Amino acid sequence: MEWTEYFAPLMRGAWVTIQLTVWSTIFGAILSFAAGIGKVSGNGFARWISVVYIEIFRGTSLLVQLFWLFFALPVAGQAIGVDLRMSPVVAGVLALSLNIGAYGAEVVRGAIQSVSHDQYEAARALNFTPRQALWRIALPQAIPEMMPTFGNLAVQNLKDTALVSLITLQDLAFRAEQLRNFTQDSTTIFTIVLFMYFGMALVLTAIMKLLERSVGRWKTARA
Amino acid sequence: MLFGYEWDTSAGPLVFAWSILPILLTGVLVTIQAAVLGFGIALVLGLVLAVLKAAPSRLISWPAHGVAEFVRDTPLLIQLFFLYYVLPEYGLLLPAFMTGALALGIQYSAYMAEVYRGGIEAVARGQREAARALNLSSARTFTHVVLPQAIPRIIPALGNYLVSIMKDVPILSVVTVMELLNVAKIIGDRTFNYIVPLSLVGLIYLIMTLIAAGGVRYLDKTLPKKGIALK
Numbered sequence: 001m002e003w004t005e006y007f008a009p010l011m012r013g014a015w016v017t018i019q020l021t022v023w024s025t026i027f028g029a030i031l032s033f034a035a036g037i038g039k040v041s042g043n044g045f046a047r048w049i050s051v052v053y054i055e056i057f058r059g060t061s062l063l064v065q066l067f068w069l070f071f072a073l074p075v076a077g078q079a080i081g082v083d084l085r086m087s088p089v090v091a092g093v094l095a096l097s098l099n100i101g102a103y104g105a106e107v108v109r110g111a112i113q114s115v116s117h118d119q120y121e122a123a124r125a126l127n128f129t130p131r132q133a134l135w136r137i138a139l140p141q142a143i144p145e146m147m148p149t150f151g152n153l154a155v156q157n158l159k160d161t162a163l164v165s166l167i168t169l170q171d172l173a174f175r176a177e178q179l180r181n182f183t184q185d186s187t188t189i190f191t192i193v194l195f196m197y198f199g200m201a202l203v204l205t206a207i208m209k210l211l212e213r214s215v216g217r218w219k220t221a222r223a
Numbered sequence: 224m225l226f227g228y229e230w231d232t233s234a235g236p237l238v239f240a241w242s243i244l245p246i247l248l249t250g251v252l253v254t255i256q257a258a259v260l261g262f263g264i265a266l267v268l269g270l271v272l273a274v275l276k277a278a279p280s281r282l283i284s285w286p287a288h289g290v291a292e293f294v295r296d297t298p299l300l301i302q303l304f305f306l307y308y309v310l311p312e313y314g315l316l317l318p319a320f321m322t323g324a325l326a327l328g329i330q331y332s333a334y335m336a337e338v339y340r341g342g343i344e345a346v347a348r349g350q351r352e353a354a355r356a357l358n359l360s361s362a363r364t365f366t367h368v369v370l371p372q373a374i375p376r377i378i379p380a381l382g383n384y385l386v387s388i389m390k391d392v393p394i395l396s397v398v399t400v401m402e403l404l405n406v407a408k409i410i411g412d413r414t415f416n417y418i419v420p421l422s423l424v425g426l427i428y429l430i431m432t433l434i435a436a437g438g439v440r441y442l443d444k445t446l447p448k449k450g451i452a453l454k
Contacts, residue, residue, distance in 0.1 A: 060428040063393040064404055068425060071408075071417040079418075155296060162298035166397060173300055186308035194297045194305065201296035 003188050006179055013175030014196055020089075020161045020171060021204070024096035025154050031101025036108025037134070050105065057102035063163055066095040070167045092164035100157045107149045111142035140218040147215060151208035155201050162197075172196060225409060232414050240419050243410055247423060250406035251431075257324050257402060258389040264328025265384070269335030273343065274365075276336060294333040300394055302326050307398045323395035327388050334387075338380045342373035375446050382439035386432055403427065 038050030057065065070091040077084025086094070115138045123133035165174035176193040180186050226249055231242040275287035294302070303326040310317060317325070346369045354364040396405035407420035 056425075056429065059432040060425045061390040061393045061404070063396075064421065064424050064428060067404065067408065067417075068421045071411060072421040075416065075418050159296070159298040162300040163394065165300070173298065173304075176301065177304065180304075180308065186305075187312060190301060190305040190309060193301055194293075197297045197301060198293055205296075 001183050001185075003185070003192075006183075006189060006192060009175045009179060010172060010192065010196065013170060013172035014200070016169065016171040017158070017161050017173075017197075018200065020092060020096065020164060020169075021154075021158045021200075024093050024100060024161070025157050027093065027097035028100035028104055028153075028157060029150070031097060032104025032108050035101060035105035036112065039105065039109045040112055042130070053098075054102045054105050057098050058106070062095065062099045062160055063166070065099055066091065066163060066167060069095050088164065088167045088169040091167060092161075092169050096157060096160055096164070099160065100153055103156075104150065104153055107146050107153070108142070111145040112138055114145060115141050144212070144216050144219045147208070147212035151205060151212065154204055154208050158201055158204055159197070225406070225413075230410065230414065232416065236416075236419050239414075239416065240423055243420060243423070246406055246410065247403060247420070247427065250401060250403035251427060253320070253400065254389065254392045254402040255431075257320065257327065257392045257395060257400065258385065260324040261327030261331065261388050261392075262385045264325060265331035265335050265388070266381070268328055268332030270339055272332055272336035273339035276340065277343070291333045291336055294329060299326060299330045299391055300397065302330060303394060303398060319395070319398045319400050323392075323398060323400050327391060327395075330391075331384055331388055334384055335381060338377050338384070339373070341380075342377035343369055345376060346372050378446055379439050379443040382435070382442060386435045386439070389431060389435065390428070 035050040035053050038046040039054065041047055041050075070086065070088065074083075074085040112134075119137050119141070120133055123137045128137065161171060162173040165171050165177065168174070170178075172193060176189055179189050183189070225246050228246045229242065230239065230246070232239050272287060272291055276284055276291065278284045278287070303323065306322050306326050306329075307319070310322065350368055350372070351364060354368045355361075359368065392402050393404035395402055396408070399405075403424055407424045408417075410420040411417035
């Protein structure tokens with residue numbers, strides 16, 4: 001097998017990796033906002049749920065979470081008579097989203113809390129409801145602050161997708177290992193794969209920078 | 224049976240959990256050893272990388288930046304596979320545990336280089352000028368003036384990376400290192416009960432990270448007050 005022939009299977013794997021990254025980054029962002037806002041909300045129950053979620057998923061290893069969802073949860077489901085078996089894709093996206101969401105939640109919380117207190121007082125003086133103050137005053141100022149860290153988390157997430165190969169999902173890392181078993185040509189294969197991940201990370205960083213610039217406009221309203 | 228310890232699946236999950244605890248604790252020991260060794264390697268490599276990145280010559284600093292970026296943007300799992308399969312082809316046969324610790328150290332050196340850079344830049348310029356006025360060589364200035372002031376300040380940030388490394392140790396299970404998760408997975412494979420061992424691993428991780436985070440917070444509170452203030 002010529003080394004140029006490696007690209008077809010690796011590209012198929014890379015496409016899976018890209019899809020995984022996109023979906024888990026999107027779901028992770030939703031979870032970040034849900035838990036980040038939940039942690040600063042006035043509702044005690046929402047606060048409690050958010051703190052527990054964040055602590056559990058930040059405090060344990062991603063691989064442990066992935067194995068737990070994939071191997072342990074179906075057994076737990078069986079015990080109570082519910083079918084909780086998941087395909088590797090679902091378990092993979094779920095674990096990645098939950099993990100990156102917990103890290104993102106702390107970023108969202110920090111950014112919301114960094115919005116100056118005067119802004120909230122001004123909003124109250126103008127008779128905004130707390131919800132309006134959050135969505136129309138705090139978040140438009142907080143989101144540009146979150147973007148640089150979100151960029152780092154997105155790259156972190158891309159790197160983390162490699163772990164789903166361990167629950168038999170056929171991403172780039174899985175294809176690489178498969179090819180290595182077949183050809184024994186470790187050096188070439190893993191060099192190519194490292195550069196493929198690096199390329200994807202550079203593209204992802206560029207996209208996040210564009211996003212950062214486009215939400216950066218929201219900040220200029222503040223004189 | 225694993226490592227000479229028996230487990231007991233006859234009487235409920237709690238008895239089972241209790242019976243596998245000694246086995247899991249051997250895994251914890253390996254996890255901590257790998258994390259500490261990886262952390263040590265990252266401490267050294269990170270400092271080297273930080274110094275190279277700050278080198279006056281672009282011939283040195285640009286490649287250093289490139290290497291750091293490359294290491295930071297590629298998955299630990301692939302770097303681990305690379306070291307595990309490629310190093311032996313060039314005659315460097317390391318045990319799986321050492322390869323794993325090396326991979327952890329290399330990955331995190333790229334992150335730690337940034338921490339070092341921040342700490343070094345925080346040491347005021349005046350200090351360096353004063354050292355030069357006192358006729359200290361630039362190497363001596365770095366080791367005796369800049370670093371002793373920079374390091375206490377960055378210890379909490381470095382500590383956070385130790386926690387991160389600990390959470391990445393389970394990845395070493397793919398090259399047969401018998402760390403905590405791998406041990407739990409084997410128990411699960413043999414008893415067909417994944418819930419108890421894997422949940423215990425989660426719980427043990429929570430306890431370890433809580434203790435480590437508490438330690439970092441303690442250092443954060445006490446350290447900067449000692450030594451020379453960075454002003």
